Amino acid sequence: MAWAGIAAALAAMLWALPWNAWIGEFATHMLRHIALVAIVAPVLALAMPERWRGFAPPVLAGAVVEFFVVWGWHLPGPYLASTEAGWIEAAQYLSFLIVGLAVWWGAFAAESPLVGAAGLFLTSMHMTLLGAILIFAGRTICDNGMTLADQHLGAMIMLAVGTPAYLLGGLVLASRVLSLPEERST
Template sequence: MRIVLILLAALPAAALAHVPEPGPAVPSPWAWDLAPWLVALLALSAIGYAVGLWRLWSNAGAGRGVALTQAAAFGVGWLSLAAALVSPLDTWGGLLFSAHMVQHEVLMVVAAPLMVIGRPLATWTWALSPAQRRVVGRWFQARGWSALWGTLTDPLVAWALHALALWGWHIPAAFDAALQHEWLHILQHLSFFGTALFFWWSVLGHDPRGRYGPGHSTAYLFTTMLHTGALGALLSLAPTPWYAPYIPLSSALGFDPAQDQQLGGLVMWVPAGLAYVIAALWVLGRMLTRVRA
């Protein structure tokens, strides 16, 4: 009888020993990222642009200085930026590699070029008072800042910095660290978006010194399409997943980790590559229009 009682007492422990361990806790994929500092920066950029545009058009007339199409481009670019950073796409990006790639491409090939087309620096300047504009103008014309800005917006430098950010952050150790540390994740997105802004600024005709023409811009767009496409192809054709943190998360959601990565690589390879082709055609189209005029 004692033996039977001992065996019965041991049954719960034995049963618990055979219960499979629960999978990783998966946050709600529909959560919005409403970090105060992020919302404040987005709101400040939108309000500054709207006030600057109103003042500019009040003085020069609607559509002067910044065309209606340019203002609309900035608006769509700003909405794309907000969607990438605040909407549930950001949460999905922490769960699926493919969603993370969509987020990155929205930052680099949608939000960045559209906001550059909207002439944000000139418009934001108009949001300041005349005295503040003079101070900012003197600061921008200072030798040190002028040299730094000229270097960062040089097409070759901007191209190289953007390529370095793309390839460097996709090294598995760097990408995994960004997923595990929020400050590195913020730095990753900032480097993608920041270098994309300089790249698009340099290739879309913002060259006051006239050092480069449409041919140079087309070449930089074409080579960017090639190296980003190569990275996308490597991700798409890899038989095993590169980024360990996504393996349990994508599996918990019912996705195959390798297929999730392949889909993410395909996003970088095809749709993003098409964006560079469209931009190159737009640059060449503007050149032909000027020649005919």
């Protein structure tokens, strides 16, 4: 139950503080996006009762769905729509949290730690690619008044938080293989 409380507190902080005024609109979007998928979602996954393990989605399926959700929301049309209508923005963040939870819960509950690690590494790769595209872009992803500096800061947040979170999670799961007892055939 403590993990769920931590996740709720982290999520509340994402909206309680005036991030837009501090770091810009796109950087705020990316801070919220990455915090939901790479911090709040794994904390929620840790809060899942062991008896629910059988309900966890397959991590690789979760990673594929997460890819389409994340990349879809960062296309110019959907991103712009999310900045213009509060309910679309809420749907966007809810979908980030759901797919993030699917990946992390699926990774933690996978029968093999290596399968869980593979799902997290796959997610890390596509998130890193999206961050790199956004940071090296010579123009903004949409014409809504966003500055290139704001987009670049958002991309740096994605790379500085998202990439290490997924890599660390994958490494922790992969390290479990080294500590598993060796199976012996008789």
